[in-house]
Amino acid sequence: MYRGRADGDTALLGRGGSDTSAAYFAAKLQAERLEIWTDVPGFFSADPRLTGSARQIKALSYDEAQEIASMGASVLHPRAIAPVRNAGIEMEIRCTHKRKMPGTVISATPSEDAPRLKAVSVKNGVRLITLDTSGMWRASGFLARAFEPFARHGVSIDLVSTSETSVTVSLDDDPSLTPAVLTALEADLAEIARVSVLEDCAAVSLVGRGVRALLAQLARRWRRFAHYPVRLISQAANDLNFTVVVDGDQGKPLCRKLHDQLIQPKPLDETFGPSWAELGADKTAKADAPAVWWRSKRDTLLEACPENDAVYVYDRDTVRERCEAIAGLKNLDRGFYAMKANGHADIIRTAVEAGLGIECVSINEVEAARAVAPALTPERILFTPNFAPREEYAVALEMGIHLTLDGLHPLRHWPELFKGAGITLRINPQRPEGHHKHVRTAGPEAKFGLHRDELPEAIELARTAGAKITGLHVHSGSGISDPEHWRRVGIFLTETAQDLPDVKVLDLGGGLGVDEASGPRRINTDQLDIMLGELKTAYPGYEFWLEPGRYISAEAGVLLARVTQVKQTPDARFVGINTGMNSLIRPALYGARHEIVNLTRLDEDADMIADIVGPICESADRLGAQRLLPETREGDVILIGNGGAYGRVMASRYNMREPAGEVVI
Structure with a gap:
């Protein structure tokens, strides 16, 4: 128009x-x-x-x-x-x-006048053609000769990268580039250089004004490329585009991860509006998405929200469903609930009743789990401390629970503790995974686990102490939805266990992905079970364990809070609620994104954009930025989703404000 x-x-x-x-x-x-x-x-x-x-x-x-x-x-x-x-x-x-x-x-x-990344995109079906020859060094007109066959065969070039002795170009997926055309093109190019063709690549591009100026700021993100072999790098002359070409199956995962790390809305943002999920624009995806329990129990939740306080509400049915999904994996030998995600007594009891063990990271957690679940026998408790004091290891060994060591200090300095004991070693696979650096528990900067090069010393220290290494453990990070991750971990552990004849248990860790407001979906447990079956078939001498935490409890919990004030400035709108980062620190700590809805007006049209903030005297006390909501008023109940993991357990009394309470329905 x-x-x-x-x-x-x-x-x-x-x-x-x-x-x-x-x-x-x-x-x-x-x-x-x-x-x-x-x-x-x-x-x-x-x-x-x-x-x-x-x-x-x-x-x-x-x-x-x-x-x-x-x-x-x-x-x-x-x-x-x-x-x-x-x-x-x-x-x-x-x-x-x-x-x-x-x-x-x-x-x-x-x-905005300042440089700003605007988009991350991916193109699939990219083909790379590389010409290698020492004859191009200081050879005038070589590039003209190299590009002439492309023009003659009507082939359009997208990206170009050169060195002293090679030229690589990318070709987009084009129906006119038939096998016959490609064969003829290769034959002509072979007259001037050695030709290699790499099929099925993907080009991932960062787009924005002044992108070159952003590269230094984004340097820490380039570690992501350690796990994605880069075939070509291109910087656009117009300073609007930085592109990397990776293998085809890596394009979409890399694009998604870079986007969710790099595209972050700011307060009073002039560039970005609501997210696709908030707009509810994808009707097909919404129809296919699993139904969330809190919609069907809306009336119960509204009644559960106090007038003057906030509250976490946990749905026992959802907890039981997730526990049974893990306990029901046919090819999993043992599953443990990582109670650091949520230590509520009812959740621990539900996990134990479903047949899971409990994974603990402190002796206090061990004692709490045993107190609320008398049926929890020692062999169903997994203790994985990190830099804990000597006394905790001593108590764990006396209890007879499974003990994991993730460093050499205990064996070096307290060998007398481990005489006659079976122990598990946590290994750092040097491949971090997860949505934020704080939840990536592997890699060169991680404080967890032994480097594989330390294994010979660990073996000798265990022998001297009179201990047996009976298990190996890896945990790379959180929020992983690809079952192939656990295949890679399983293969890594079996290879590591080759020189350890007493190892019978391979603990694949946790980090199973859940449904997120940003779009990623819960891990497919059927596919995970198939992968575990393939591991067991290939390596029949081992037991395979998993220890999910957030997968069990995250989606089962919501944080409910009342609107205290609505503030409209010339530049922005804020919805204030009666709790903040003292109850839920994940958005400030991880940049985590939680679904936020006005439960009071759940079915009303959303037509206002606001930041959801709490009463804490910190700029970081922002639970959601630029969220799309219906017209919201004082007293409305705001629901924050996926609050069942790392919510109340990480809460504080900062500003002397009591964190949200807890209720189970």
């Missing part, structure tokens, strides 16, 4: 290439403004099919929009931008389903 400058007339065009047609009409008629109405409210910071945390982009410059559209954003054809850019016409992408909601404005003026 465009509006004419002279007479204010409006013209409407149908779908099917109409965005490009409208752009040309607008330019020819010298329109004041061009609106493209489609089924989504503009550009997003990633493909919403990859992550529900993909955020609406409020404003883009022409160049930024061109770059994102060219990288595959289907909301706008790349050819629709040039006509309005040349004519200086502002364009806005609007949504037919949310007519009152602003969309993405595209103009000559970016949303």
